Amino acid sequence: MLQRTLAKSVHVTGVGLHSGERVSLTMHPAVVDSGIRFRRTDLSGEQGEIIALTPWLINDTRLSSTVVTENGAKVGTIEHIMSALSAMGVDNVLIELNAPEIPIMDGSSLPFIYVLQDAGIVDQDAQKKFIRIKRPIVVEEPGKKVSFEPYDGFKVTLTIEFDHPVFNRSNQTYSIDFAGASYLEEIARARTFGFMQEVELMRSHNLGLGGNLTNAIVIDDFDVLNPEGLRYPDEFVRHKILDAIGDLYIAGHPIIGAFTGYKSGHAVNNALLRKMFSEPDSFEWVTFPSDKDLPTAFHPVNEYV
Template identity: 65%
Template sequence: MILQRTLRQAISATGVGLHSGERVKLTLLPAAPDSGIVFRRTDLPGSEDVKVDPSLVNDTRLSSTLVTPTGVRVGTIEHLMSAFAGLGIDNLVVEVTAAEMPIMDGSAAPFIYLLQSAGIVEQTVPKRFIRVLKPVEVREGDKWVRLEPYDGFKVELAIEFNHPAFNRAPQTVEIDFSRRSYIDEISRARTFGFMHEVEYMRQHGLGLGGSLDNAIVIDDEYVLNPEGLRFPDEFVRHKILDAIGDLYIVGHPLIAAFSGCKSGHALNNQLLRSLLATPGAWEYVSFSDPAEVPSSFHRLPEVV
C-alpha cells in the first residue's frame, strides 16, 4: 500500500518575500492524515486556516496566491507546493508571518532541503491520487495547457521568448517522472525576469525583494548572474517547476500527462478548475497493491 506522508518534526526558515520585500518566517509542521496542505498566517491572530484549493487562487500576477472570501492572502506558494509534490508530502501545516512565502534562492531546492532535514514519515492512511480519465484543455490565444490520461506523471512544456539568452538553449522540455528525478532535474531551476520589467513591477508593488541572489536576471542580451545558469534550459525547467506546484494546489498527486505552451499561473489554475468541473474527467484512486502504483510514483524519495 502506498501511504500518505507528513513531516517527522517541525522546521523553520527565514527569508524575504519576492514581491513584497518583507522579511518572513516560514514554519512547516506535521499534520494528521487526510488534512491536506494548510496555510496559517500567524501574523493575523484569529484568521482562518487556508487549505489549498484551486477555487482560492484569486491572484495570479507573477505567482499563485490564495485569497479567502474574508480576504486572507497567502502568496507565492508555487515553489513550496512544487517541493511538496516532488517529495510526495500529503499533509502539512505551513505557518507564515507575512502574506507571502520566502523566495529563498528562487527555486524549490531550499524547500526540499528543509523538508528532508525535518524528516519525512509515512502515515497509516492510503495516499489519494486524482486520475485523469478524459482530456481537458484550456486555451487563451496562442497559449494553452492540457491534461490527458496517462499511467504515471509526465510533463511537456514549451516557452517562446525571442531573446538571445533563450535562443541559445531548447525552449521545450519533456520529463517523464518514471525515468527522471524531480530533485535532480527540476528542483534547482530558478525563477527569472527581465531588467526592463523591474521598474514596471516595482511601480505595481511587485518584485520588491528580487535580486541576483533569488532570480535569474536578463538584460537585452545576456544573463546577468555571475554564476550563469544551472541548466542550459533552466528557464523552461523553472516553468515546469511552477506548473508542478500550481497543479498540486488540487491537493493530490495527478496521474496524468500535463502539456502546455506559454502557460502561466492563471492558465494552470483554469485547467484545474476545468478538470474538476468536467463530469467523468477524473476520479479519486488509492492503491492497496504497490505493484499497481504507476512507476512515476515509485521514484519518490525514501522516507527517513
C-alpha cells in the same frame, strides 16, 4: 501507498520575492486527510484562521500563484513550496508564516526540498488518494494552451517562447517523464527569472520588491546578469515546469496523467484544475493498497526524489 506528513516541525526564514518583506515560516506535521493548509500568524480573527488550500482560493496570479480568501487573507508565491511538497509526496502539512508571501529562498524549490528532508517524511495510517485523468481536458487562452491527457504515470511537457538572444541559445521546449527522471536532478535547481527592463514596471505595482541576483535570474537586453550564469542550459523552461508542478499540486493530490503546456502560466494552470474538478467524468479517485501496482513515476517519492 500511504499518505505522508512531516516527522517533525521545521523552520526557515527568508524574504518575499514580490513583497520584499522578511518572512518566518514553519511547516508542521498534520493529521491524515487534512491536506495542505496555511495560517498567517501575523493576522488575527478570521484572517488568522487556518486556510485549507483549494484551486478556488488562487485569486491572484500576477507573476505567482497567490491564495486570497474571502476575508482578504493572502498567502503569495506558493508554487515553489508546493512543487517541493509534490516531489516529496507530502499529503498533509500545516504551513505557518508571519507575512503575506512564502519566502523566495534562492528562486528554486531546492531549499524547500532540503528543509523537507531535514524534517523527515513519515507514512500515515491512511491510503494516499490519486487523481487519475480519464479523458483529455484542454484550456485555451489567447496565445496559451494547457491540457491533461490520460497517462499511466506523471509526465510534463512545456514550451515557452521568448524572442531574446538568451532564450534563442537554449531549448524552449522540455519534457520530463518522472518514471525515468529525477525531480531533484532535473528540475529542483531551476530558478525564477525576469527581465531588467520590467523591473520598474513590476515595482510600480508593488511586485518584485524582494528580487535580486541571489534569488532570481535577471536578464538584460543581451545576456544573463548573474555572475554564476545558468544552472542548466535550458534553466528557463525547466523553471516553468517547476512552477507547473507546484500549480498542479494545488489540487491537493498527485495527478496520474500527462500535462502539456504552451506558454502556460499560473492563471491558465489554475483554470485547468478548476475545469477538471468541474467535470467529474474527466477523472477518478484511485488508491494503491499495494505499492507494486503504483505507477513507476511515483516510486521515487519513497527515496527522497
